[in-house]
Amino acid sequence: GESVGLHLPTLSVQEGDNSIINCAYSNSASDYFIWYKQESGKGPQFIIDIRSNMDKRQGQRVTVLLNKTVKHLSLQIAATQPGDSAVYFCAEIYSGSARQLTFGSGTQLTVLP
């Protein structure tokens, strides 16, 4: 079946630097792409999403970029803080699939002091 994947399983960044987490997807019919943050012992927490008809969306310290030509999604975190340390997942929703989320395999982000 089709899946969403991540290029890097782990990422370490210095506090204050910018982080970029990448994701590849294969279902060109997906309507939304979402980034989730999962801290230890907790459920996935919504960060930001982007509709398939957009190529960029900004939130507070986060930006998601969507490149449909190469089926690539990225999450940029500005001025990374220790509280950003977590596992980050990209996911996609296809409206024809009863809104089920298809997740990528996750990237562990570690922020170094």
Place this chain on the structure above:
Amino acid sequence: DTAVSQTPKYLVTQMGNDKSIKCEQNLGHDTMYWYKQDSKKFLKIMFSYNNKELIINETVPNRFSPKSPDKAHLNLHINSLELGDSAVYFCASSDGQGAISAGYTFGSGTRLTVV
């Protein structure tokens, strides 16, 4: 107030036992889900219910049976537990309106360990 709450948070049980995990949401959402997260942190949909009707049933052994008494509750019953069932199970809900992805809310998970 917890939006999506699951009980128990931890569950340790022996092979062959039957166990249930409960989920409740107070968001007024019309759709609820069960996801399984394996030891490599991979998350995969198991079931989805919309207004108490099953609308997704992925390739899950029939030892797993979801039950939705009303649209605010979705329980997961597992018969004859096996070692491979050890995982973290997440309940989620969504409102299905507007920005469907932003309305998706997860519980904090139930860590099931089968020994």
